[in-house]
Amino acid sequence: MALLPMAPQGLIQQKNLVEQVADFLTQGVIEQRFMPGERLSEVQLSKDLGVSRAPVREAARLLESRGLLVSRPRRGFFVKALDAVELQDVFDLRLCLERHAIERLAQRYTPEARLALERQVDVLCEAAASDSGTRRIEEDLQFHRLMLHYAGNERLLRAFEGLAHELRLCITLITRTHEAPETIATSHYQLLEALASQSGPACREAIDYHIGVARDSVVRGINEAGVQEEGGAR
Amino acid sequence: MALLPMAPQGLIQQKNLVEQVADFLTQGVIEQRFMPGERLSEVQLSKDLGVSRAPVREAARLLESRGLLVSRPRRGFFVKALDAVELQDVFDLRLCLERHAIERLAQRYTPEARLALERQVDVLCEAAASDSGTRRIEEDLQFHRLMLHYAGNERLLRAFEGLAHELRLCITLITRTHEAPETIATSHYQLLEALASQSGPACREAIDYHIGVARDSVVRGINEAGVQEEGGAR
């Protein structure tokens, strides 16, 4: 069987097999086709995707570096199971990064950055009003990516990217408890206002509130959903 | 009954080939046996190390995720060349992470953490007085690792680890301009004092000063050494 939509729309170049497999695995983890704690067999994946083990292996390593998989020596790869504590850690690190980023950005708030962020909020609102889950999350993440980008430190963005996958996982898992889309949009406008004021403390307060809301929403979702702690101990 | 595998931390046992190769490559990059911008051939490395290409490949991917190598599709791996801007970015992100960590740590400063940090400073002083370069840097990094660890967010530590290799590279490249070891030791004592006071602002001030000194030292070193910008454009 064909593994992935063969024709990447219009683009001449085909991505590496590694990246294709990585995308497939990422989707699988996010959509919970691979359950947390589940063991992923290299040979099985190879057969299913119709490729050799080498690309699967590299892709798995990639996912591991992104925190979506964990590898135990001689045991193979397992889907990362996030518990409540780790979830708190994710949001704590996110807060750390975004605080720093927004304060930096406030000091160099160019019209270009402002325009890009405002446009992204518009897109976000549109997505929130019309579409469902996935795209809403994606546009939300994109806004924060832009913020990190215009903060002017590429490494800051890279660190965030490393977290983004776990973050997306957290959020997707409990998308039902997401606040009303309008609330989220409003929250982003507050960020824009704080940035426009170019006041460090105001920005910090805004981002603290913004991320706090998101974190509480996720935590609440976890509690409501009743965590099935199957992955368990080592 | 079957006897369990002896000493788990035995030095005899060989780590994964991948890790061994990764260590070799890391050493090579840090010691500048591989010059910045240089292309690394997989087959050449395989022959030199007497292993297959598979472990070399995985190790290179690992180094890439750590920021020591960059890969261009179909071209192979190249040694990362750090310019002045990126160097600033490294220290900026480091500041971001350590600020957050030390403020967290101040709020949960257990006797255990205090003891561990104090012991590490002692070790650091000893190393500074006796040994040369490499070990001094290693013990310095270890202190900060401990600080991040006791801050209680594993992801914070992981982000720092991702930066540590680049940081080590920065520092090693210009080790000659390192401040007098005693100065560094004193600076660490200031961190301990700030932590003991459990005052957030005091901690922030201390870490800002500490990292600022390191950054200035490195930047000064770069300027003095005269950067050979050979890596250059794409």
Place this chain on the structure above:
DNA sequence: CTCTTTTAAACTGTCGACAGTCGGCAGTCG
């Protein structure tokens, strides 16, 4: 029937090999 021992299957880690592609060099044409 339960617990231990033995055996077999499956998997990962590693290897060597093949095909497609990229960069460079020579030869040719304007």
Place this chain on the structure above:
DNA sequence: CGACTGCCGACTGTCGACAGTTTAAAAGAG
């Protein structure tokens, strides 16, 4: 004399295979 085209070598991306180890089940003892 300069620019374009076709060929050559080298290298990466990918593949299938083998050995050692871990897991799980089957067989045997109490």
